[in-house]
Amino acid sequence: MLLGVNIDHIATLREARKINDPNPLDALSICKLSGADQITIHLREDRRHIHDLDAKAIIEHSALPINLECSINSTIIDIVYKLKPYRVTLVPENRKEVTTEGGLDLENNFQKISRAIAQLQNSGIEVSLFIDPTLKSVELANMLGASWIELHTGSYANIFAMLYTNLKHTQHSIKELELPNEKLKNMLDTSLENIKNSSSLAVNLGLKVAAGHGLNYQNVKNICELKDIIELNIGQSIIARSVFTGLSSAIVEMKNLISK
Template sequence: MSEAIRLGVNIDHVATLRNARGGVHPDPLTVAKAAVAAGADGITIHLREDRRHIRDDDAERIRAWNGAPVNLEMAATEEMAEIACRLKPHAVCIVPERRAEVTTEGGLDVVGHRATLAPIIARLNAAGIRVSLFIDPDPAQVRASAEIGAAVVELHTGAYANGKPGELEHLAAAARLTEEVGLECHAGHGLTYANVGPIAALPQVRELNIGHYLIGEALLTGLPASVREMRRLMLAARNK
């Protein structure tokens, strides 16, 4: 049997729905618990600088719950590094962030931002936090990630999900390179029931982080059913 593959469920858009009306419902922590009960291996939250969905209180409560590993997505800023070092999640995934974007639009430019990223990664490592970098499947970005102290890279699957020709091959090559340079390989963005199989089948990929699609499917079938179906498809592809 192939190496295990984990499913991290991103619950940002539970907070988006709550914030559309205000109040406290639906509660991201309650949904996090339901996702883990249905088989999620971890919970991902993105604490954006403008707090457009997940808020500080959500992050505090989800981390205090301690019912599953928490992957905190964040920009490479001093404010976010301070919050991460205080919360001490299982992992931090550093992502590019622009105020105008609807969602993360591409991978982090590790090559071009070494000077900014290196001290933040060192600070997080010193706090005992596992650091991941969200990057496009580019060999230079993979190598740079290893060189500046990251333990993990999460390959951006958005172009693949949008049907860009040749992108699966780029992802497969980048995944192989992660193994060569000593990085753990994760992947995510835009993954659905229809397209998750080829990514889950890549033997180097150890974790997929999926959010928006699962929350959307939950409106039709319920969150436990959507999580279980995604896990089923992942494992079927991995063990084919």
């Protein structure tokens, strides 16, 4: 299974002090030497971490393919079109959110997404759509002509956290926080089944399947067992682990987990 390392939070640390250190560009060689298969960055509309110059430099200097996440905002698409990363993953974006809260609403944004895909593909860029793990979303992604989908694993990660780590307040909180373990286990099984069925349909339709969001060293094993998913994009947990172990060790540990 391929590993895309999201290095956004290196830039988040830099932005905490509005200085030049740490520079996400310095992570590129470490990621490659440590076994990462791809670099993922998110050029947000509010530029809260990765800036335009970061994206340009990373794309120019990386020996690994760059997967650039961005919204379907036309101004952003125009910028990304010129940057020419290897792949663009279109994601929903709410400026008030702490992190991405769910998959794209493909149905209500069908025409806008279609125009963005056409523009990017015209520049020779692969396009992936970040979607919730539902059969309808997979079918719409296929109709839109995307090459990849990335399944949003946030709900799975939240349920896993409540069940196995006694974490009662997750980023995307479930309304019933005090649930019996048996109910949480059923919810976890259902979440995994949705991811499995969505990835299976996608492959049958000719789409390549990635997954990501909320994945960490504790919960990634179940996702790795789904044979139709060929790539994981993981950022926060790797960067958080690297604070204590160093970036190389954090990447190697994750790569070993997903390769077993």
